[in-house]
Amino acid sequence: MEQVTTLVKMLGDTLLESGSTDVAISEPITAGKYKLLVLTKTSVGFGAGGGTGEGMSPDCHHHHKKPALPKDGAGVRVELMVKGKGTGLGAGGAVKVRPVGVIVLGPDGVRVLPIPDKPGLLDKLFEKIPQLVERLAPLMPEHKSN
C-alpha cells in the first residue's frame, strides 16, 4: 500500500498549498482613507484507500466451452472455477476557502466586520420546524385524557 501513502501525501500537499494558511489574512487593500484586510477560513479534507484481493469464482461465461465431465465426477469443482486477483486504489480531496470577515483600519479606528455565512440546508430546515408543526397539529388525532 505504498501507493496509497504516496497518493495521500501528494493530495495533502496540494490541497494545503491551494488553501495556504499564509493567505488567511489577505494583503492590505487601500480604498481611499481606509485599509482593508480580508480574513478567510480554509477547510481541507482528503482521503485515500486501496486494496488487493484474490480468489476463485465460478466461470459463468464459458459454460459452452465447459470440458466434458469425468464419469466419476471428480475434479468438477476445479474445472468450473476461475482464479483471479486484483488491486484497486482511489483518492480524493477537497479544499474550500471562504471569506469570514474584514478588518477595517480607518481614521475612526479599527473595526472587524463579519461576513455572515449563508444558512445551510439543515439551518433552513430547523427554521421551518415551527411552521411545520403548526401545519401538522390540526391533522393529528386529538389526545383523549381520562
Added chain:
Amino acid sequence: MKQVTEILASLSSTLAAKGASKAVVGEMISAGDYHVVPLCEVAIGLGSGGGQGTSDGDANGVGKGEGTGIGAGGSAKVQPVAVIVVDNGGVRIERLG
C-alpha cells in the same frame, strides 16, 4: 497504479497553480469616491481511482486475461458571496444571495 499517481499529480498541480485562496479577494474597483472589493468563496475538489486485475482462467485457460482501468476528475467553483463597499459613509459589507 502509477497512472493514478501521475493523473492526480497533474490534476493537483493544475489546481494548485490556480491558487484557490488568491481567488477569494477580487480586484478592487474604484469609481470616484466609491470603492468595491468583491469577495468569493472558492471550492475545489479532485479525485482519482484505478484498478487492475488478472485472471488465470479455468483449467483449460478459458477466461484468462488482464485489465486495468483508471479515472480522474476534478471540479472548481468560485462564487461571489459578498462585496466590501467603501464610500463617504464608511465601510460596509453587502452580502450576496
